[in-house]
Amino acid sequence: MNHQDDILLWKYIDGDCTPDESDAVQKKLAEDAKFRKAYAERLKLHGELRNMEAEQPSMRFSMRIFESLPDLYGRFTIQPLIRPLWARAFLATLALLVIGFSTYAVLQVDPSAASSSGALSETVHDLTQASERIPYSLMTLLAALSAGFLILVWLDRRLRKRIVG
Amino acid sequence: MDEDVNLVRLVRTGHKPAFKQLVERYEDYVFTITFKVLKSREEAEEAAQDAFLKAYQNLEGFEEKSRFSTWLYTIAYRAAIDMARKKRLPANSIDDDASFLQLEDEVFATPVEQMQDEDLQAQLAVAIDKLKPDDAAMITLFYLQEMSVKEIAEIMNLTITNVKTRLHRLREALREILSRQLKQEIQDLL
Numbered sequence: 001m002n003h004q005d006d007i008l009l010w011k012y013i014d015g016d017c018t019p020d021e022s023d024a025v026q027k028k029l030a031e032d033a034k035f036r037k038a039y040a041e042r043l044k045l046h047g048e049l050r051n052m053e054a055e056q057p058s059m060r061f062s063m064r065i066f067e068s069l070p071d072l073y074g075r076f077t078i079q080p081l082i083r084p085l086w087a088r089a090f091l092a093t094l095a096l097l098v099i100g101f102s103t104y105a106v107l108q109v110d111p112s113a114a115s116s117s118g119a120l121s122e123t124v125h126d127l128t129q130a131s132e133r134i135p136y137s138l139m140t141l142l143a144a145l146s147a148g149f150l151i152l153v154w155l156d157r158r159l160r161k162r163i164v165g
Numbered sequence: 166m167d168e169d170v171n172l173v174r175l176v177r178t179g180h181k182p183a184f185k186q187l188v189e190r191y192e193d194y195v196f197t198i199t200f201k202v203l204k205s206r207e208e209a210e211e212a213a214q215d216a217f218l219k220a221y222q223n224l225e226g227f228e229e230k231s232r233f234s235t236w237l238y239t240i241a242y243r244a245a246i247d248m249a250r251k252k253r254l255p256a257n258s259i260d261d262d263a264s265f266l267q268l269e270d271e272v273f274a275t276p277v278e279q280m281q282d283e284d285l286q287a288q289l290a291v292a293i294d295k296l297k298p299d300d301a302a303m304i305t306l307f308y309l310q311e312m313s314v315k316e317i318a319e320i321m322n323l324t325i326t327n328v329k330t331r332l333h334r335l336r337e338a339l340r341e342i343l344s345r346q347l348k349q350e351i352q353d354l355l
Contacts, residue, residue, distance in 0.1 A: 010333055040351040045340050048289050049308040054193040055200045057210050062188040065217045066181070072222065073179040 001038050009039055013046050081156040082149075094146055105130040169233035176224055188217055191234065194310055195241040201301035202245035203252070204294060212248045216241035231319065238310065239320045242302055249298045285346050292342045300335055307332060 011017045012025045028035045108130035109123050169190075175183035195216055200209035220227075220240050227236050293301055299321065306312045306320060318328045340347065 006337060007333060010336060037351070041340060041344070041347045042336070044285075044347055044351050045289075045336065045343065048285050049304065049336075049339075051286065052289070052293075052305075052309050054309055055197040055209075056193050057196040057206075057213060061196070061210065061214070062185060062192055065188050065214055066185045068214075068218065069181055069184060069221055071179075073177050073224075 001034065005035065005038070009042050012039075013042055080160065082153060087149075087153055090149055094142075097142065101131075101134065167233070170229055173224060173227060173229075173233060176221070184221055187233070187237075191237055192217075194234070195237065197309060198238060198241045198302055198305055199245040199248075201293065201296075201305045202242070202249055202298040204298075208248060208252070209245070212245045213241060215248075216244040219244065231316070234310070235312065235316045235319060238306065238312070242306075242320050245302070246298065285343065285350055288343055288346055289339070292339055296335070300331070303328070303331060304335055304339075 008017070008021060008025060012022065017025065025039075029039060105127045109126040169187065172183045172187050176187070192213070196209055196213045199212040199216065200206065203209045203212060216237070220237050223240075227233065293304060296304070303317060303321065306317050307314075312320070314325055314328045314332070317323075318325045321328070323331075
């Protein structure tokens with residue numbers, strides 16, 4: 001066995017031979033008993049090396065690494081369901097509506113009646129009348145929208161807190 | 166997409182448990198590399214832990230051009246070699262004729278009768294343990310981790326030709342060392 005044969009055999013075992021080299025090796029394997037023996041030896045060693053088993057670290061190895069990891073990377077970022085800008089706009093609109101309604105109701109109160117006797121009952125009466133002028137369905141719709149919106153914001157914040165921690 | 170890359174991306178967003186998955190997936194292989202280089206379980210575990218921490222800290226440096234395992238083994242190999250240097254373990258390779266001869270002397274110093282009683286796999290483990298740190302790492306990467314010559318060259322910072330030459334010489338050296346046992350084993354095959 002010469003050095004070139006050694007190299008050729010390992011190339012053949014590794015599957016790195018060109019078609020011509022493979023043919024040459026196969027021909028020699030068929031004809032030369034010494035070459036066949038040399039190949040068998042190397043193939044056996046190759047098989048044994050492939051059967052090597054990995055070493056295992058101690059049981060708590062991965063846990064120890066995990067516990068020593070610093071906080072280097074950003075936490076999970078989950079976009080809020082409703083953007084803070086929209087939430088603020090909604091709340092501002094709601095506040096404007098309440099103020100608008102209150103102003104409208106106050107303006108409906110008769111100032112002369114307010115100064116006479118029984119002023120309180122008159123004022124309450126005027127306010128009730130003013131509120132009755134706003135359609136009931138509109139009031140219900142606004143109340144439902146506001147309640148739904150507030151529940152959604154609350155749920156969104158609670159779920160994000162639970163997932164992200 | 167590569168599952169490792171998915172996990173790496175998850176870690177980058179701050180999801181630490183994804184890194185634990187990566188550690189669990191590669192701990193045996195990383196530990197084997199450091200152990201083959203350092204020959205001591207305690208030091209190998211320290212180097213492997215160091216490698217995983219470095220990998221975590223430099224995760225932004227993983228450019229996803231190569232496999233995650235190649236990138237991780239490069240860090241592990243360097244951590245082990247650094248520790249070996251601190252320990253003053255000889256890190257030169259079988260390419261160096263003097264160290265090559267030293268390797269053979271050491272292995273043949275083991276009583277042949279005792280060697281013959283053990284099976285080939287055990288003898289092989291003994292022979293690999295006697296190798297120089299980077300030779301042991303090379304054979305481990307090639308066979309246990311099934312890395313390509315190109316990947317080994319990348320990990321060990323060598324040329325492809327150099328890796329091929331060294332692998333050839335290394336396997337021939339192991340064959341020489343185990344020739345008696347190998348001849349016995351193949352007699353049934355021929």
